[in-house]
Amino acid sequence: MVSDGGEHWLADPEFASGFLYHALAPSSMAAEVAYRYGAHGPATVVSTGCTSGIDAVGHGVQLIEDGVADVAVSGAADAPITPISIACFDAIRATSARDDDPEHASRPFDATRDGFVMGEGSDYVPGTARDHRVDVALSMGSGFGGFQSAIVLARPGVTG
Amino acid sequence: MSAVITGLGVVAPTGIGADEHWRATLAGEPAVRSIEAFDAGRYATTLAGQVPGFSVEEYVPHRLAIQTDRWTWLAFAATQMALADADYDPDDHDPYATSVVLGTGSGGNEFGQREIQALWSRGSKAVGAYQSIAWFYAASTGQMSIRYGTKGPSGVLVSDAAGGVDGLGWAERVIRRGTPAVSAGGTEAPLSPYALTCQIAGGRLSSSTDPRTGYKPFDTAANGHVPGEGGAVLIVEDAAAAAARTAPAIYGLVAGYAASHDAHHYRDVAPDGRQYARAIRQALAQAGCVRTRSTWSWPTARDRSTRTRRRRARCARSSAGAACRSPPRRGWSAGCARAVRRSTSPPRCRRCAPESRRPSATSTIPIYGLDLVREPREMTIKTVVVGARGHGGFNSALVLRRVDRAGAVDVVTAGGGFLARLPLAGRGRPKSGASPGRPSRKEVESVGIVVSPSFSQVGTRVTRRGEPSYGPGGAVRPATSQVPNLTLRVVRWKPYVVRMIRCPSEYVEPPVSTARA
Numbered sequence: 001m002v003s004d005g006g007e008h009w010l011a012d013p014e015f016a017s018g019f020l021y022h023a024l025a026p027s028s029m030a031a032e033v034a035y036r037y038g039a040h041g042p043a044t045v046v047s048t049g050c051t052s053g054i055d056a057v058g059h060g061v062q063l064i065e066d067g068v069a070d071v072a073v074s075g076a077a078d079a080p081i082t083p084i085s086i087a088c089f090d091a092i093r094a095t096s097a098r099d100d101d102p103e104h105a106s107r108p109f110d111a112t113r114d115g116f117v118m119g120e121g122s123d124y125v126p127g128t129a130r131d132h133r134v135d136v137a138l139s140m141g142s143g144f145g146g147f148q149s150a151i152v153l154a155r156p157g158v159t160g
Numbered sequence: 161m162s163a164v165i166t167g168l169g170v171v172a173p174t175g176i177g178a179d180e181h182w183r184a185t186l187a188g189e190p191a192v193r194s195i196e197a198f199d200a201g202r203y204a205t206t207l208a209g210q211v212p213g214f215s216v217e218e219y220v221p222h223r224l225a226i227q228t229d230r231w232t233w234l235a236f237a238a239t240q241m242a243l244a245d246a247d248y249d250p251d252d253h254d255p256y257a258t259s260v261v262l263g264t265g266s267g268g269n270e271f272g273q274r275e276i277q278a279l280w281s282r283g284s285k286a287v288g289a290y291q292s293i294a295w296f297y298a299a300s301t302g303q304m305s306i307r308y309g310t311k312g313p314s315g316v317l318v319s320d321a322a323g324g325v326d327g328l329g330w331a332e333r334v335i336r337r338g339t340p341a342v343s344a345g346g347t348e349a350p351l352s353p354y355a356l357t358c359q360i361a362g363g364r365l366s367s368s369t370d371p372r373t374g375y376k377p378f379d380t381a382a383n384g385h386v387p388g389e390g391g392a393v394l395i396v397e398d399a400a401a402a403a404a405r406t407a408p409a410i411y412g413l414v415a416g417y418a419a420s421h422d423a424h425h426y427r428d429v430a431p432d433g434r435q436y437a438r439a440i441r442q443a444l445a446q447a448g449c450v451r452t453r454s455t456w457s458w459p460t461a462r463d464r465s466t467r468t469r470r471r472r473a474r475c476a477r478s479s480a481g482a483a484c485r486s487p488p489r490r491g492w493s494a495g496c497a498r499a500v501r502r503s504t505s506p507p508r509c510r511r512c513a514p515e516s517r518r519p520s521a522t523s524t525i526p527i528y529g530l531d532l533v534r535e536p537r538e539m540t541i542k543t544v545v546v547g548a549r550g551h552g553g554f555n556s557a558l559v560l561r562r563v564d565r566a567g568a569v570d571v572v573t574a575g576g577g578f579l580a581r582l583p584l585a586g587r588g589r590p591k592s593g594a595s596p597g598r599p600s601r602k603e604v605e606s607v608g609i610v611v612s613p614s615f616s617q618v619g620t621r622v623t624r625r626g627e628p629s630y631g632p633g634g635a636v637r638p639a640t641s642q643v644p645n646l647t648l649r650v651v652r653w654k655p656y657v658v659r660m661i662r663c664p665s666e667y668v669e670p671p672v673s674t675a676r677a
Contacts, residue, residue, distance in 0.1 A: 009198050011273065011353040016361035021551070022427060024266050024358040026297065027320045031552025034421040040435050042419035043554065044326055045318035047297035055315070062333065068418075084276050087284040088291035 029077065041069045052076050053123065060127045075124030086118065163332040163342075163414040165560070166407040167246025167395030169238035171347065173209035173388055177241055192371045192386055198353055205365040207374040208351050209388025227290045228303055229268025230389075231349035235300040236307070238393035239343055243308070246395040247408050248341060250308040259312030259339050260304045261330045262393070263323025263346030265550075268295035270352035304343060312339040317346075320550025322419070324391065325558045329417030331396040340401035347391025359387055362427075362551075412560040415543070416447030422553030429549050436555040440547055447543065447559035 022028045030043040042063065046056045053076030060072030089095045096115035098105040106117040168178035173191035175181045184191065191209050200206045211234070216225050219237035228236075239260075243249065250258045272295040278286040293299060298316045305314055313334055317326045324346030331344035350359065359365055366384030368374035375386040402410060420439040424430035546558040 009353060010202070011357040013204065013357045013360045016357050018361050018363065021358040021362040024269065024355065025318070025320055025551065026267075027265070027318045027323075027550060027554065028426070028552055030319065031421070031554070032426050034423045034553065035426045038423045040420055040423050040438075043319070043421040044323075044419070045297075047316045047318050048301075048314070049296065049298045059315075062337075066333070083284065084272070084279055084287065084291070087279055087287035088275065088289070090284065091287050091289040092292050094292070 033073070037073075039073070041072075052078075057125060057127070064127055070128065072127045073124055074127060075122060077122030077124075079120040081118055081120055089118065161336055162399045163335040163396050164399045164402055165394050165411040165414065166397050166402050166409060167242040167244075167248060168411065169240065169242030169245065169345075169393040170390075171211055171214065171234045171238045171241075172390035172392070173211055176211065176214060176237070178245065190372060191388075192375045194369070194371060195351065195356075197351060200356070203353075203356060204360050204367050205356065205384075205387070206369050207366060207371055207386050208356075209386065209390065210351065211390050224303065224307075227294060228299060229271040229294050229349065230352075231264065231268055231270075231347050232294070232300045232303050234347040234349060234389065234391050235262060235304060235393065238345065238347060238391055239304050239308075242343065242345075242393045242395045245409070246397075248395055248397075248405075250310050250341075253341070255309055255311040257312060257340045258308070258310040259314050259331070259334050259342040260301045260308075260310055261315040261317070261327045261334065261342055261344045262301045262304070263317040263319065263325075263327040264297050264300060265318065265320050265323060265348045266350055266355055266358075267297045268299060269350060269355040269358075271295050273352050273354035276354075300347065308343075310343070312342070313337075319419075319554040319556070320552060322548040322550040322554040322556040325417075325546055325548040325556040326419060328394060328396065328414060328558055329419065329556065331394075332414045332417055335396060335398050340398045342396045343393055344396050345391060345393035347393070349389040350387050351389050356387065359385075412544075414558065415561045416443040416445070416559035417557070418442035418446060419554070419556040422555065424553055427552060429551075429553050429555075435553075436547065436549060436557075439555045440545055440557040443545065443557040443559045444543075447561065 017023075026047060027045050030045050033039070034043045044059075046052055046059055048055045056076055057074040060069075060074030063069045063072050086095070094115055096105040096113075096117050098114065107113045108116070170176070170178045170181040172181050173193075174184040174189065192207050193210060194200070194206055195203075195208045196210060214234075214237070216233050219240055220228070220233050224236070225233065271291065275287050275291040275295075278288070293302075297318050301314050301316045305311070315327070315330050315334075317323045317330065319326050327344045327346050331342035334342050350356070364385045366374045366386050368383055374383075376383065396414060397407065399410075399413070418439045418441075420435040420442075422430035422435045424435075430436075544560045546560065548554075548556045550556075
C-alpha cells in the first residue's frame with residue numbers, strides 16, 4: 001500500500017476494484033434499479049439522512065402530481081453497519097452502550113434509553129397516477145442509520 | 161408563479177466568483193492543472209481542475225471548517241457569494257421562506273478518507289466525532305440551512321454530474337409550491353486520493369500529463385475524463401417576490417426542466433443519447449420553445465418544394481460552439497446565467513479546439529456542420545438549454561431565459577455550447593404574404609445548448625480486444641467518434657427539431673450540411 005497502513009495521504013489504485021467508483025457514488029443505487037427495470041423516467045437519489053425514505057416518497061408523489069411520471073417507485077435503502085459508521089456514531093455517543101443486552105438495547109421513548117441501535121434494510125413502494133385506477137401508495141423507508149439514502153425512480157409518462 | 165435567478169455564486173477552477181469565472185471563460189483560459197494537493201506522481205491521472213487560491217478562512221468560520229469537508233467549504237463560499245450577489249439576507253425574511261437544495265456526487269470523501277485511515281491505523285477510538293456529520297451527502301444542505309437559519313423545504317440530490325442541474329429544477333418546483341426563495345446548485349470536491357482512486361479504477365480518466373492537451377471533450381482527440389472540483393450556488397426566487405424586494409439583478413428565468421434516465425447500462429451512458437434528447441425536448445416544450453405538431457403546422461419531409469428545402473437548410477445551419485470549461489461537473493448553469501446578462505457567447509477553450517478535416521476561414525467545422533465559437537461573439541440568443549449527464553445514465557436539462565424587470569419574458573441570452581436554432585412559440589411577427597400557420601424567419605430563435613461532457617464524450621479506456629476496460633489497465637481509445645455523439649442538430653424543419661444523432665464509427669457527412677445554400 002502506498003499509504004503504508006494509513007501513514008501517508010495516499011490510496012493505491014492497484015488494490016482498487018473496478019467498481020469502486022460505483023461504490024463511492026450513491027447515485028449508483030438509482031442507476032442500477034433503473035437499468036434493471038428499464039425505467040426511462042427521472043431517477044435520482046434523495047439523501048436527507050434519516051428522513052430520506054419519506055422525502056423520496058414525497059418526491060415520487062410530486063412527480064406524479066406534476067404529470068412527469070405515471071408510476072413512481074420510491075423508497076429507501078441503507079446498510080450502515082460498517083466499522084467506520086459504528087465508530088463515528090460511537091464517537092458522538094449516539095448509539096446505545098448496552099452491548100451485552102441486544103434484546104433491550106433499543107428502547108426508544110423510554111426514560112432509561114441511552115442511544116439508538118444501528119439497523120439496515122430497505123423498503124420501496126410504487127405510486128401510480130390516479131387515472132390508472134390505483135391510488136398513490138405511501139410508505140416509509142426502513143432503516144435507522146443516519147447514512148440513509150433513498151431513491152426515486154419514475155417511469156416516463158405515456159406522452160414521453 | 162415563475163422562478164427567476166437573482167444571485168450567482170461560483171467557485172470553479174476558472175475562478176472564484178461569477179465575474180472571474182466569466183472573464184476566464186471568455187478568455188478561453190485553460191483551467192486544468194497538475195494536481196497540487198498531494199503527490200499524484202504515482203497515480204495514473206495527474207491532472208485535475210482545481211480551484212485556485214481558495215482560502216477556507218475567508219468563507220468558513222474555523223469551528224465549522226474543522227467539522228466539515230472541502231466540498232461543504234465550497235458550498236459555503238458559493239452560497240455566501242450568491243446571497244451577496246442577490247442582496248438577499250435570509251434573516252430579513254421568514255425562516256420558512258428560504259430553502260436550500262444542493263446536489264452532490266460523492267459527499268465528503270476527503271474527510272472520510274482521513275477518518276478511515278485513522279480507523280485502520282489507530283483503531284476505532286481514533287475516529288473523530290465529526291465524521292458522522294461531515295461526510296454524508298446531506299452535510300452541505302444541512303450546514304447551509306443551519307448557518308443561515310433557513311427552514312423551508314430543503315433537498316439533497318445525488319445524481320452524479322446531473323445533480324447541480326437537478327437542484328435548480330427542484331428549486332423551481334419548490335417555488336411553485338409556495339416557498340419564495342431557494343438557494344440551489346451543487347458543489348463537488350472529488351480530488352482526495354481516495355476519490356481519485358475510485359475514479360481511476362473506473363478506467364475513464366485521462367492519463368495525459370500535459371495540462372494543455374489532457375482534457376479535450378467532444379474532440380476527435382479526446383483521451384479521457386479529467387476530474388474537477390468546484391460548483392455553483394444560485395439564488396432562485398419567485399419572480400413576484402424578487403420584484404417586490406427590488407432584487408438588484410434578474411439573470412434569467414428557469415423556464416423549463418426535465419430529467420430522464422438512460423437505463424442502458426448500470427454504469428455507462430447510452431451512446432445514442434435518445435433519453436438525453438428526450439429530456440431536452442421536454443424541458444424545451446415546458447418552456448414553450450417547441451411547438452407541438454397539433455398546434456402548429458410545419459413543413460415536413462413531404463414538402464418537396466425548393467423553397468421549403470432551402471428554408472429547412474437554413475434552419476439546419478445551426479450556429480454552434482462547444483464550451484470546453486473545467487470542471488466538467490458543475491458550474492455550467494451559472495455560466496449560462498452570467499451569459500444571460502452579457503449577451504456574449506463564450507468561446508471554447510482555444511487550446512482544445514477540435515481538429516477539423518477541412519479547416520475553414522470561418523468558424524464552421526465542416527465535418528460536423530457546426531459553427532464553433534472560437535472567440536467571444538456578440539449575438540442574440542433567446543434561450544439557453546443546460547444539459548447534464550451523470551455516470552450511470554442520469555440526464556437532466558434546464559432551460560433558462562432572460563426576463564426584464566417587469567417580469568415578462570424578453571430576449572437576448574447566450575451561453576457556451578452548441579447553439580441550435582429552434583422555432584420558438586409566440587414570438588416574432590409573420591412575414592407579410594407568408595401563409596398563416598407557418599413560421600416566419602423571425603420566429604426562429606437561436607437556442608444555446610450547453611452540455612457538460614459525460615464519460616462517453618471524453619474517450620474510453622479499452623482492453624487490447626477493444627472492449628471497455630474498467631480496471632486500471634488498458635489503453636485509452638482514440639476518441640474518433642466523440643463529437644457527433646453529442647451533436648444536437650436541427651434535423652428537420654418540424655416541431656421536434658432536436659435530435660441526438662448517434663455517431664458512426666466513420667464519419668458520414670450529414671445530409672443537412674450538404675444542403676447549404
